[in-house]
Amino acid sequence: MSSNLVIVYHRQPYEEVEVDGKIEYRENKSPNGIVPTLKSFFGRFEKGAWVAWKEAEDTSNPGFERRIEIEDAHGTYAVTRLPLTRAQVKSFYEVSSKEAFWPILHGFKERYNYDPVDWPTFREVNWAFAEAAASEAADGAVVWVHDYNLWLVPGYLRQMRPDVKISFFHHTPFPSADMFNVLPWRKEILKSLLACDVVGFHIPRYVANFVSAARSMFDVDVTHRIKVDPEFAGPASALTEVSVPDVLDYDGHKIAVQASPVGVDAQYIEEVSGREATETRAFDIRDDLGDVKLVLSVGRTDYTKGGIEQLMSFERLLEARPELRGKVKLMHVSVPANKNMTVYQNIQQDLEGMAGRINGMYGTLDWQPITLISRAIPFERLVAFYRAADVAWITPLADGMNLVAKEFCAARTDGDGVLVLSEFAGAAVEMGSALLVNPFSHRSMDSAIQQALDMDEEERRGRMANLREVVAKHDIRFWANHQMEALGSEAMEQAAE
Numbered sequence: 089m090s091s092n093l094v095i096v097y098h099r100q101p102y103e104e105v106e107v108d109g110k111i112e113y114r115e116n117k118s119p120n121g122i123v124p125t126l127k128s129f130f131g132r133f134e135k136g137a138w139v140a141w142k143e144a145e146d147t148s149n150p151g152f153e154r155r156i157e158i159e160d161a162h163g164t165y166a167v168t169r170l171p172l173t174r175a176q177v178k179s180f181y182e183v184s185s186k187e188a189f190w191p192i193l194h195g196f197k198e199r200y201n202y203d204p205v206d207w208p209t210f211r212e213v214n215w216a217f218a219e220a221a222a223s224e225a226a227d228g229a230v231v232w233v234h235d236y237n238l239w240l241v242p243g244y245l246r247q248m249r250p251d252v253k254i255s256f257f258h259h260t261p262f263p264s265a266d267m268f269n270v271l272p273w274r275k276e277i278l279k280s281l282l283a284c285d286v287v288g289f290h291i292p293r294y295v296a297n298f299v300s301a302a303r304s305m306f307d308v309d310v311t312h313r314i315k316v317d318p319e320f321a322g323p324a325s326a327l328t329e330v331s332v333p334d335v336l337d338y339d340g341h342k343i344a345v346q347a348s349p350v351g352v353d354a355q356y357i358e359e360v361s362g363r364e365a366t367e368t369r370a371f372d373i374r375d376d377l378g379d380v381k382l383v384l385s386v387g388r389t390d391y392t393k394g395g396i397e398q399l400m401s402f403e404r405l406l407e408a409r410p411e412l413r414g415k416v417k418l419m420h421v422s423v424p425a426n427k428n429m430t431v432y433q434n435i436q437q438d439l440e441g442m443a444g445r446i447n448g449m450y451g452t453l454d455w456q457p458i459t460l461i462s463r464a465i466p467f468e469r470l471v472a473f474y475r476a477a478d479v480a481w482i483t484p485l486a487d488g489m490n491l492v493a494k495e496f497c498a499a500r501t502d503g504d505g506v507l508v509l510s511e512f513a514g515a516a517v518e519m520g521s522a523l524l525v526n527p528f529s530h531r532s533m534d535s536a537i538q539q540a541l542d543m544d545e546e547e548r549r550g551r552m553a554n555l556r557e558v559v560a561k562h563d564i565r566f567w568a569n570h571q572m573e574a575l576g577s578e579a580m581e582q583a584a585e
Contacts, residue, residue: 090226091137091166095126096217096233096241098181100140101167102158113158122259122350125564126232127162129572136165137224139217144171168220172213179209185237192270193236193260194392194486200270207273211240218244225252230575233284235259243280253575255286259350260488261514262294265301278302282338286574290489290514292316292329292347299333299345309337319558320347322520326511348570349518350489351563357498360471369472377417377476380455381541384477386421386470386492387484389436389462394485394510394527395422396435399442399458401533406450406457409538414455416541418481419473421461436462474499479506479540483527487513493522497555506540506548507555518562521554 095101101123102113115124130136144152155168172180184205191199218241221231231249233241233256242254268274278301281287289295302308312335321328336343360366373382383402387393402418422439424432443460450457465473474480480496490513497507497519509515509522516524525536 090229091133091135091224092226092229093129093133093136094139094221094224094229094231095129095137096139096221096231096238097123097126098141098235098237099123100142100169101127101138102160113156115160122234122564124162125353125568126234127160127165129568130163130165132572133230135226136163138165138167139220139224140167140169141172141177141213141217142169143174143177145173147171147173166224168224170213170216170220176209176213179206180213181237184210189236189271190260190392192267193263195261195263195267196391196486197267197270199391202272214238214240215244217241218248221245222248222252225249227251228253230255230572232257232571239277240280242283243276246283253286254284255288255571255575256281256284257288257348257571258294258298258488259290261486262289262297262301264297265304268297268301269304274301275305278305282306282308282336282341282343284343286344286346286571288346288348288571288574290347290349291327291517292320292332293327293517294488294514295332295334295345295347296329299336302336302338306338311335311337311342316347319562320349320517322517322524325516325520325524326526327514327517344574346570346574348567348574349514349562350491350567351559351565352491352494352498353565354494354498354560354563357471357495358501360468361475361499361501363468366468366472366475369469370475373472373476379415381416381478382473382476383416383418383479383481383537383541384421384473384496385418385481385483387423387482389422389424389432389439391432391435392484392486393422394483395420395439396442397485397527397533398481398483399439399446401530401537402458403442403446403449404530404534405537406446408534412541413450413457414452417455417457417459419459419461419477421465421470423464424462471495471499474505475502477505479508479537481508481537481540482513483508483510483525483533484513485510485527487515489514491515493519494559497552497559500552500556503549503552503556504545505552506543507551508536508540518558519555521551521558523551 105112152171158167187201188205228251230253310333313331314334315331316329443458447456474496482493493509493515507522510527511524523536526532
């Protein structure tokens with residue numbers, strides 16, 4: 089049976105576990121995330137399907153199950169798994185997507201490396217995803233494609249199936265035209281995205297950047313503009329836009345473009361935060377700290393996350409305010425993104441070297457200023473640290489959204505705590521009650537962390553109440569609904585005229 093909704097995403101929608109020689113497909117360990125939310129939409133359609141990749145030693149192996157049926161809490165749906173060799177995964181994902189596209193999307197032109205990109209393999213993999221989606225889709229179905237590593241899928245899919253509605257969501261920042269156009273394949277990428285019916289981004293700035301890039305390459309008309317909702321136009325953020333296009337016309341085809349900020353499952357996080365085990369862990373963490381204030385930083389080991397800049401700022405804090413030595417501790421969680429990618433290894437080494445030097449310079453037998461953790465923390469335990477921390481210090485140099493900041497606020501059911509947030513994180517346009525900071529400025533970084541540590545309880549609680557209201561309103565369901573509604577929105581009705 090063909091599917092009315094086909095989700096195209098690189099990750100499979102379950103965890104594959106071998107038990108007694110047999111493969112079992114289990115729900116993802118954490119229900120807080122994109123994958124469970126996307127699966128929840130299968131319940132709204134008569135039949136759903138998911139397209140992902142699965143690494144395979146031999147792609148021609150007749151025993152490889154390319155299509156399986158999954159039955160779980162979200163219903164019954166098909167999963168098409170595209171067999172990719174290790175070489176294809178390395179070329180398509182680890183090299184092209186992460187070493188070439190990732191730095192450009194985040195504005196790090198100096199880290200861009202064109203030479204190792206194998207564009208024919210990138211095309212080949214995207215074509216395979218498009219073919220699988222075309223095969224699964226019923227007449228007039230909705231095909232929802234996710235993220236930049238599948239940029240070419242919409243264009244290929246439109247050639248194969250002009251009847252389907254195509255929605256694309258871009259989970260990273262979209263840079264300015266001057267930055268994006270560094271990519272030699274810019275025209276091919278943009279033309280593919282212009283084949284969509286809806287193209288979604290986290291915030292209005294990324295919408296504006298996409299439209300600017302598209303118009304630099306093609307004769308694209310802006311047929312409708314809207315004022316940005318004040319809730320997504322924080323005046324203090326470097327990423328604020330006042331108005332943006334929302335309907336484009338390219339070669340007679342109408343495209344709706346919109347901003348939908350990804351959120352977290354605030355209800356689930358609050359439930360975890362309120363568990364007796366979580367509260368006990370948080371109490372124990374605070375008890376071990378005594379009168380030491382805890383600053384918590386959580387992110388991936390990635391040059392975009394600003395980890396080095398953060399440690400440098402913390403060192404300046406200890407130098408400038410000797411009275412804080414022994415009274416404040418930084419817990420810096422930096423998890424390597426992918427063990428197969430050498431681009432991040434030097435960053436991890438730099439973090440470890442700098443943390444060791446600061447601890448050696450300022451630490452005592454009773455107090456180490458920095459605890460550096462380089463492994464993933466189970467989510468339930470992480471929520472306990474959110475509850476125990478005095479300050480969450482989230483200062484990426486560039487970030488499409490940043491869900492850690494939202495998780496921290498959702499976890500603070502006690503109404504306390506301070507969020508220090510980079511104004512170059514997409515979340516900053518919504519979370520204006522955080523202490524917004526420019527991570528490229530020593531003065532801004534240093535003054536913000538000091539202000540956070542010195543803030544009185546009344547101001548802390550006032551800011552946190554505003555932040556928790558935003559996080560609860562713009563949760564993961566808000567994002568998904570906003571994206572899907574676009575296919576039947578007023579903008580699309582105009583597009584059909």
